[in-house]
Amino acid sequence: MTIDAAAYVGEWPFRALEGTVADLATTMRGNRVRRAVVSPIEGLFYTDPRPANERLLRRLARRRNLWAAPIVSLRMADWREQFATLADKRRVRAARLAPAFHGYRAAQAGEAADLAAELGLTLAVQIRIEDERRHPPFVKMRDVPLEDVVALAAAAPSTRVVASAVRLREMLDSAQHIRQLKNLWLDMSHLDGLCCLKEARDAVGARRLMFSTCWPFFYARSAVLKVAEAEMPAREKDAVMGGNAERAFGLA
Amino acid sequence: MIIDIHAHPGYSHSLKGLREEFRVALGVAQQHEVDRICLSSLANWEDSPEPDRVRSGNDAVLALMADHPEVVIGFCYVNPRHPQEALEEIERCVVEEGMAGIKLWQASRASDRRMDPIAERAAALKIPILQHASYKTGGNGTGESTPADVASLAARHPQTMIVMAHLTGVGERGLADIAPYPNVCVDTAGGQPEAGLVELAVRRLGARRVIFGTDTPSRSYGAALGKVLGAKLMVRQRNLILGANARRLLAGRITG
Ligand SMILES: [Zn+2]
Numbered sequence: 394m395t396i397d398a399a400a401y402v403g404e405w406p407f408r409a410l411e412g413t414v415a416d417l418a419t420t421m422r423g424n425r426v427r428r429a430v431v432s433p434i435e436g437l438f439y440t441d442p443r444p445a446n447e448r449l450l451r452r453l454a455r456r457r458n459l460w461a462a463p464i465v466s467l468r469m470a471d472w473r474e475q476f477a478t479l480a481d482k483r484r485v486r487a488a489r490l491a492p493a494f495h496g497y498r499a500a501q502a503g504e505a506a507d508l509a510a511e512l513g514l515t516l517a518v519q520i521r522i523e524d525e526r527r528h529p530p531f532v533k534m535r536d537v538p539l540e541d542v543v544a545l546a547a548a549a550p551s552t553r554v555v556a557s558a559v560r561l562r563e564m565l566d567s568a569q570h571i572r573q574l575k576n577l578w579l580d581m582s583h584l585d586g587l588c589c590l591k592e593a594r595d596a597v598g599a600r601r602l603m604f605s606t607c608w609p610f611f612y613a614r615s616a617v618l619k620v621a622e623a624e625m626p627a628r629e630k631d632a633v634m635g636g637n638a639e640r641a642f643g644l645a
Numbered sequence: 646m647i648i649d650i651h652a653h654p655g656y657s658h659s660l661k662g663l664r665e666e667f668r669v670a671l672g673v674a675q676q677h678e679v680d681r682i683c684l685s686s687l688a689n690w691e692d693s694p695e696p697d698r699v700r701s702g703n704d705a706v707l708a709l710m711a712d713h714p715e716v717v718i719g720f721c722y723v724n725p726r727h728p729q730e731a732l733e734e735i736e737r738c739v740v741e742e743g744m745a746g747i748k749l750w751q752a753s754r755a756s757d758r759r760m761d762p763i764a765e766r767a768a769a770l771k772i773p774i775l776q777h778a779s780y781k782t783g784g785n786g787t788g789e790s791t792p793a794d795v796a797s798l799a800a801r802h803p804q805t806m807i808v809m810a811h812l813t814g815v816g817e818r819g820l821a822d823i824a825p826y827p828n829v830c831v832d833t834a835g836g837q838p839e840a841g842l843v844e845l846a847v848r849r850l851g852a853r854r855v856i857f858g859t860d861t862p863s864r865s866y867g868a869a870l871g872k873v874l875g876a877k878l879m880v881r882q883r884n885l886i887l888g889a890n891a892r893r894l895l896a897g898r899i900t901g
Contacts, residue, residue, distance in 0.1 A: 410840065526779075587670055612838045
């Protein structure tokens with residue numbers, strides 16, 4: 394079963410996206426994606442992402458195949474309560490942090506990682522959304538260093554940690570550390586280059602990689618074809634397409 | 646028929662290495678049923694290479710054409726900052742050796758007058774120019790064309806067929822810049838597979854002016870094809886983008 398480990402819904406201020414829940418459902422059907430883990434785009438921009446999360450959860454209410462990864466800003470004094478509230482919701486499987494958007498470093502998320510484990514939430518960390526060459530001049534955002542997320546996962550071995558939108562170069566540079574961790578998964582939506590998935594798999598192992606589209610920013614078909622073209626055993630592809638996400642997000 | 650209008654041999658500095666890299670690329674391309682690959686050197690990825698570097702880069706493409714005549718279509722890379730050598734290289738690679746297009750990267754901008762003799766020669770030979778272009782929000786490099794530079798070249802040379810590279814990199818504004826010039830198409834090569842851009846290009850330019858490309862090896866065949874196969878298009882439009890437009894542009898140089 395194919396699971397999209399990182400999709401988003403909502404509006405993006407810098408260009409028009411077709412990113413409603415209904416659009417997502419159509420895209421998933423067209424690409425044979427059965428389930429998806431979804432975050433609200435607006436939550437990246439709100440000082441307190443809570444209203445964006447609440448809207449997302451209302452929109453997902455009748456979609457049984459969509460799970461939520463609401464966004465939490467650790468700059469909010471009540472982020473611990475937000476974690477607890479989210480953990481109580483049946484549809485929520487993860488809390489997504491966007492340190493670059495909310496103005497802190499991934500290295501400061503240690504306590505959040507511990508609390509996530511306590512509450513049974515997966516902690517997803519957004520490395521980037523867009524290519525920096527496309528950032529509007531007034532928000533040149535720095536990518537979150539993957540090594541910081543790797544260190545976060547290493548320091549919280551009982552927390553399931555997901556690094557979203559990782560590039561191949563970053564995976565190769567941190568491969569040695571990633572291979573040592575059983576609680577860190579990487580989503581593949583931003584991998585690119587000839588044989589990128591195969592290279593990533595050779596570096597970090599197939600069990601660490603998750604199919605993800607970064608829809609509606611990217612065409613979902615691109616992610617599907619990147620997996621299709623990768624020279625990997627079928628059981629590894631199955632793991633990438635869904636088995637790993639089941640473990641990473643506790644979806645089984 | 647699927648034609649990749651924009652690909653490079655690889656990162657290696659030796660022909661042996663490039664042959665090996667291209668063998669892998671060819672395997673992936675064939676898996677996706679890509680029939681023809683337009684290959685251009687970037688002369689060791691230097692911005693403004695000396696003429697001998699330009700020649701050795703093109704030699705590698707000629708070797709790959711000879712290795713895979715049924716697949717590889719060569720594009721002759723030149724540096725307009727060496728105008729005389731650029732024209733000589735076009736004679737050697739296109740007229741004598743059978744390359745089917747000219748590739749320009751970021752040695753000088755398309756608006757630069759040193760481009761004129763190259764554009765005139767391309768028109769006379771009825772071959773397209775594949776011109777790198779981008780709108781970087783942090784500003785382009787000195788020799789890196791914006792779509793406005795490409796539009797200026799197109800306006801000066803209405804008989805020259807130009808493929809402006811990188812739909813993702815030029816974005817909506819880039820499409821607007823070239824829209825008035827029917828001798829310019831845009832390729833889908835390079836950049837992340839940003840959703841909606843292929844449909845936008847078709848709306849702004851018409852499907853006959855949008856051409857599939859990958860920019861492999863820096864981009865994946867799957868990601869690049871996903872842009873066209875994932876876009877909301879009619880079958881006729883998709884077929885134009887994937888192959889028919891390139892075939893028209895490379896008139897007579899593609900058999901089969
Ligand atoms: Zn290129």
